[in-house]
Amino acid sequence: MxxxxxxxxxxxxxxxxxxxxxxxxxxxxxxxxxxxxxxxxxxxxxxxxxxxxxxxxxxxxxxxxxxxxxxxxxxxxxxxxxxxxxxKENNSELDLSDDDHWDFTILKQLEGSKNEICSIEINGSTYYTGYVLEVSENW
Known part of the structure; x- marks a missing residue:
């Protein structure tokens, strides 16, 4: 068989x-x-x-x-x-900011990291997902 x-x-x-x-x-x-x-x-x-x-x-x-x-x-x-x-869980070490530019502060912390994938919502309907390679001051 x-x-x-x-x-x-x-x-x-x-x-x-x-x-x-x-x-x-x-x-x-x-x-x-x-x-x-x-x-x-x-x-x-x-x-x-x-x-x-x-x-x-x-x-x-x-x-x-x-x-x-x-x-x-x-x-x-x-x-x-x-x-x-x-x-294995990836523990995020993001520090939250309570100023008016909290989003910039968070993205800046993720800049250049290949350990965390970020998803960003734009205009309430469009999402961009990936690594944050670079964040400019006038984003």
């Missing part, structure tokens, strides 16, 4: 696979095989955020399709690999 070859590869290499069950076209499981036999699999499941989400035990007869080495599993591997980095 071709599933067994995929399961063995996933188990040995902790290679991600996606499993779709019969009658369940809208959802799937993503993870790697911890163990399997002729009747069932044991899958280390991951959330879409790259966090371990428990163990799933499923009957082989319920599995309609197994995807591997596709765009989704490749993208999920990146998310898993960098989940701790993505999880």
């Amino acid at each position: 071709i599933f067994q070859q995929i399961f063995e590869r996933s188990k040995n290499n902790q290679e991600l696979i996606s499993i779709v069950r019969y009658r369940d076209d809208n959802t799937f499981w993503c993870g790697y095989i911890l163990d399997y036999n002729d009747l069932i699999i044991k899958l280390q499941h991951f959330t879409k955020y790259g966090k371990k989400d428990g163990i799933i035990v499923a009957k082989l007869s319920d599995i309609e399709r197994v995807d591997f080495n596709d765009d989704y599993t490749k993208a999920m591997q990146v998310v898993i690999d960098y989940s701790l980095e993505l999880e």
Whole structure:
């Protein structure tokens, strides 16, 4: 059975696979095989955020399709690999100003920083988002 070859590869290499069950076209499981036999699999499941989400035990007869080495599993591997980095919070150290030029003061603090993305609302409807590279006195 071709599933067994995929399961063995996933188990040995902790290679991600996606499993779709019969009658369940809208959802799937993503993870790697911890163990399997002729009747069932044991899958280390991951959330879409790259966090371990428990163990799933499923009957082989319920599995309609197994995807591997596709765009989704490749993208999920990146998310898993960098989940701790993505999880780190960036604590902002912006000092608030109560003068009439508070907006200039805040932008000046962000000037040149590649650690924080700024979003600026102009005229109540247009937004500009990105890094603040430079702030001029007559902005």
